[in-house]
Amino acid sequence: xxxxxxxxxxxxxxxxxxxxxxxxxxxxxxxxxxxxxxxxxxxxxxxxxxxxxxxxxxxxxxxxxxxxxxxxxxxxxxxxxxxxxxxxxxxxxxxxxxxxxxxxxxxxxxxxxxxxxxxxxxxxxxxxxxxxxxxxxxxxxx
Numbered sequence: 698x699x700x701x702x703x704x705x706x707x708x709x710x711x712x713x714x715x716x717x718x719x720x721x722x723x724x725x726x727x728x729x730x731x732x733x734x735x736x737x738x739x740x741x742x743x744x745x746x747x748x749x750x751x752x753x754x755x756x757x758x759x760x761x762x763x764x765x766x767x768x769x770x771x772x773x774x775x776x777x778x779x780x781x782x783x784x785x786x787x788x789x790x791x792x793x794x795x796x797x798x799x800x801x802x803x804x805x806x807x808x809x810x811x812x813x814x815x816x817x818x819x820x821x822x823x824x825x826x827x828x829x830x831x832x833x834x835x836x837x838x839x
Contacts, residue, residue, distance in 0.1 A: 709801050716794050719746075728783045741778055743786050748775040750793030757800045 723731070726742060734741045740748070751772065756765040780786045 743778050743780050746790045750789045751775040753793035753797045757797045760800045
């Protein structure tokens with residue numbers, strides 16, 4: 698395994714370990730307390746989970762091809778508890794984490810010399826259409 702692959706594996710492992718810790722902590726909290734802030738200067742667990750999931754969805758959707766702050770993201774709304782149930786909180790939480798983990802696990806070592814070391818097949822093929830005129834000859838992509 699090369700250093701880039703080892704780094705990606707360690708990164709994925711660290712994210713998964715942190716998610717497991719958060720999931721285990723949330724399991725121990727009653728439904729009511731998920732929505733309770735400790736004081737007026739803090740957020741409830743539900744709001745924190747909503748914000749983290751929203752951030753993950755925004756940052757890891759179309760990673761490397763679009764800006765991390767998506768136009769569809771309503772960051773201010775992430776700090777308003779709109780969930781009616783634990784199931785709604787967990788569904789949104791899981792969507793955010795799935796986006797991150799799917800993106801990271803889809804990274805492959807890129808074989809094209811002009812692109813980032815880790816790229817998806819989609820970003821690699823998109824880049825190949827923007828090659829300088831001399832690049833296809835050197836890469837054998839004619």
